[in-house]
Amino acid sequence: MINIQIQKQLDGPEGPMLLDLNLQVPMGQLITLYGPSGAGKTTTLKILSGLMQAETGKIMVADSTWLDTSEKICLKPQDREIGYVFQDYALFPNMSVRQNLKFAQPKDKDSGIVQELIQIMELENIQDRKPDTLSGGQQQRVALARALVQQPKILLLDEPLSALDLKIRLKLQDYLLQVHRKYGLTTFLISHDIGEIHRLSDWVVVLEEGSVVRQGSPSEIFINQNLSGKFKFKGEVLHIEKNEVVYIVTVLVHNEVVKIIAQESEVKNLGIGDAVIVASKAFNPIIYKVS
Amino acid sequence: MINIQIQKQLDGPEGPMLLDLNLQVPMGQLITLYGPSGAGKTTTLKILSGLMQAETGKIMVADSTWLDTSEKICLKPQDREIGYVFQDYALFPNMSVRQNLKFAQPKDKDSGIVQELIQIMELENIQDRKPDTLSGGQQQRVALARALVQQPKILLLDEPLSALDLKIRLKLQDYLLQVHRKYGLTTFLISHDIGEIHRLSDWVVVLEEGSVVRQGSPSEIFINQNLSGKFKFKGEVLHIEKNEVVYIVTVLVHNEVVKIIAQESEVKNLGIGDAVIVASKAFNPIIYKVS
Amino acid sequence: MSWEPLILTFKLALVTTLALLTVSIPLSYWLAYSKARIKPIVQTLVSMPLVLPPTVLGFYFLIAFSPNTIFGGWLNEALGIQLVFSFPGLVVASLLYSLPFMVHPIQSGFSGVSNSLREASYLMGKSKLQTLFKVLLPNIKPSLLTGIVLSFAHTVGEFGVVLMIGGNIPGKTKVASIAIYDEVEALNYASANFYSLTLFVITFGILLTVYLINGGHLKKFWK
């Protein structure tokens, strides 16, 4: 069990803001911190890692006390066995990709992992380059690989896949999950991608203005509560085309484009760019405009 | 018309790689560069902005020549009237948020825009802070605001919204589109988010290994060609629950969770985590497993 | 004890530091960003005044600036500037001598600034000069401070060059360092100690104030 109780005064997006958390998290889970920009997600990870100090609070990990401000206990970051992917990567500019990974590798642990990660992350051909000549996505993968090389007990990931395209992103999500399970890690993830959160996490903590406003399993958090049809998506009209007697409406629903057959009466209020909901009733899907 | 013909040797992800582009883009469009990490997207924007030099090539913007290596013409970045959101933001650490915007504002242009952008980007309460105390998403918004303050002719956006949560992301997408249209900008966007690309762009250029492999409108590029049902989504099974005689299958389709009623025969091959396609046939939506 | 040498010293240090700053910023800028092939040579040359003993350097300056030589004669006749045994001469000599203390730190400061900051500024249509003053210099404050402190302190203590080219003329070229030297030479230790202490205390005060302001320690007194 990880027990986090911390308070810290921050300059929040709406003036002074108190980061005030009280979380109990079982070991071995993958927990996502979700919330708007400036809510305190990164700060929470920094405090957990010991890089920032909470004003008051207590952090217990399993049986050991990492932080107890009342007793002036604060375990050094060095001793927390944490792997951390920083939002700004923090790659060492003086070392090549491989040297970055080698440096992170603990002496007493399996050294084959460096090679494995270089392959998984598709870094073979850039392993001897210095970080400053890498593309954004390449840097992000190196940062992730470097955190995994440590084979830490606890993994902190601050938007670790945000600069990657869908294909490699899906691949790395799988790999992350696999590593997380294989080594029994406890992982804290910050992500804005709801699909990613669903795919990866056991538990979602929604932060707003420094406080936990909701927590639960991904489906509890993200399921659309007022679902009325049997199935229902938000989308946007891209194109309306007359086809003999009916209209073909092209709707963008997330990343996919859907063509829907509609009657003249249905499309008469519709324009390109309108937000719509696509739902399936008992028979054909129907389409109607939102507000 | 913007005419780009450039060659540059790069250290690509698979060894030496030639960035070799030949693009014609009408003015006033929003063009997305899409492609895997290391494909040469950022490099293309850098060459377009004059910050990097192509080995050979020619860039014509409307009637003026920005680059012509055969004639040794290369317009200075200062004179290209370009707004650029860098992948690493490049905020000036010595200036507050407001000063960053003020600095970017051209003397001869409308000065109300600074205030407007501070409001739109929700930066009011952090406008007097220095960038290094801002959260990742806050920094990204400042970078975007700063590029827009310039009211440039051409806007180059390198994953300008990747660190933002869905809500503000959607809001800023709207705003971007609005600005793009209002000022008749020509915008080059790098994004990995297919929804975002659909929503924003007129034209998508897919780069791979330094070359254009496909280009077209977003729907041409991203429409699933082998659409057979009337409407069809990829998704992932999150949960399967027996409910009296039928099964309720919870499927994650992008960011939304959908519950679908299925027969025992339909679910017998299904497991949690399976990728599925949800489609609507003539009557009820049915569900079947992908490969 | 007279205050004249002390006043002269701080005047010299101030003028030299300001002049150095003016000269060193463009030079360091060039050294940091140019790709010219002669760059390592210029970089080395900048350090060279240091390797000669100050008195000897002063001696060469003396010869170079003397109205007997072509250069000195030209200065004297065409411009009416006399560099030997005059305050302007001290400034010119100290300038050359302290150049490396200003140039090196500023140059290494420039090389530490991320390229994308410069680039971002260029894209905003800012000239190199605007970029230098608004973006680069404010972001290398620790290096500028190092350069200023080293040059200032070094000019205060400058002695060999000044003695040689200045000639120890009271009120004109007799700076504090020479006055102290004179007292030590005359075995007037009490007087030498007093001068040293005064010089020390004043400079200590100046530098401490600089550091306190820079470290933000004085902010509370302003508000």
Place this chain on the structure above:
Amino acid sequence: MSWEPLILTFKLALVTTLALLTVSIPLSYWLAYSKARIKPIVQTLVSMPLVLPPTVLGFYFLIAFSPNTIFGGWLNEALGIQLVFSFPGLVVASLLYSLPFMVHPIQSGFSGVSNSLREASYLMGKSKLQTLFKVLLPNIKPSLLTGIVLSFAHTVGEFGVVLMIGGNIPGKTKVASIAIYDEVEALNYASANFYSLTLFVITFGILLTVYLINGGHLKKFWK
């Protein structure tokens, strides 16, 4: 002309630079990262040796190191170290005198390194020492270079302090700068010029090599 003073000079410069590096790295580290209240004071103190004329500083060293004083006597009796008129004395004096040239640039280098690099290293379980050597120092190479070049060149040209505390003993404390000074005083300009030129050329060669290696200009010759 004898080579002895030149050899002695470069020996002194080398030993001093190495010793300075060893001393300055921890000191600069402390100055860059500590939040102690006395920090600005220490920072100011480091610059203070500069503000006294070298000869005067040398004179105070002479007093401090002389076997008649408590400190000097103790060194002499307890440890058998004699600092006046000896090579170790020159080293100690040059060390104190050149300290600011090493400390200031390194400190401003440290303050320029992004915090997250240090933090990342700590999270990998690396100690502060490992982080210093593997992460911090390699990333402040331009500042280290500045410190090394300034200290080295300054020690080569050091004169006043050395003259005072060294006693101009051939082969022991008569470094090149003093030899040149002697020749100038004796009005043997030809000889002085020759010494100066040799010193200049050798140091120029050393520093140029350093800059060429640092700028990667020599790489093509290695491959």
Place this chain on the structure above:
Amino acid sequence: RGNSDKLTIAVSSNMQYSIEEIAAKYTEHTGIACDLVVGSSGKLTAQIMEGAPFDVFLSADMKYPQMLYQKGHAKAAPKIYALGKLVLFASNKEIVPKLEFLKNDSIAHIALANPKTAPYGRAAMEVLEHNGLVYSVKDKLVYGESVSQTNQFMSTGAAQMGFTAKSTLIGTPLSQQGHWIALDTNSYTPIQQGIVMLEDDTAQDRASLSFLEFIFTEEAQEILKKYGYSTHE
């Protein structure tokens, strides 16, 4: 410059005490103020050759003034205004300085001015040679840039004994610190100190000349004697 009622006198360091008194007397008589520039003879000579604004130069020997004259920087041939005396000084009150004592193990360092540049240093070497001491003490010798620096070595106790100019001991703080003996004037070449009037613009000439004359007056010579110089006989 051009302030005709002011003289700038360049003077070598061994004269630094006596010249003050002489200059004061001179000002008293003529109303002409004097600026004193004290330094080593070599440095002053170099400066004069490059046009330093000095009117009169009092050197520690004849070599430098002679050279200035030959190179046309002086109005007239230099004249000897005093003969310097060399003394042996011991900075420890317990020790009575004697030449033989230099060999003693308790004497770690012997200070003298640089024989190459300073006349008092040259004289000291001659004394050592004359007494056959060079070989036995050569590892103890430390060289000051000038007589003044030699005195600093001794006054700080860094050197236990040393050779210096008598003129720098009479009535000065150093003489309180230890004992000294004058050395046999036959054991070294007389230290002839020269004065020379420098080539200069005419406005200063009369004053320079009057100072030159003044230094040979009874009154000035008495002061020099008081400081341990022997005067021209």
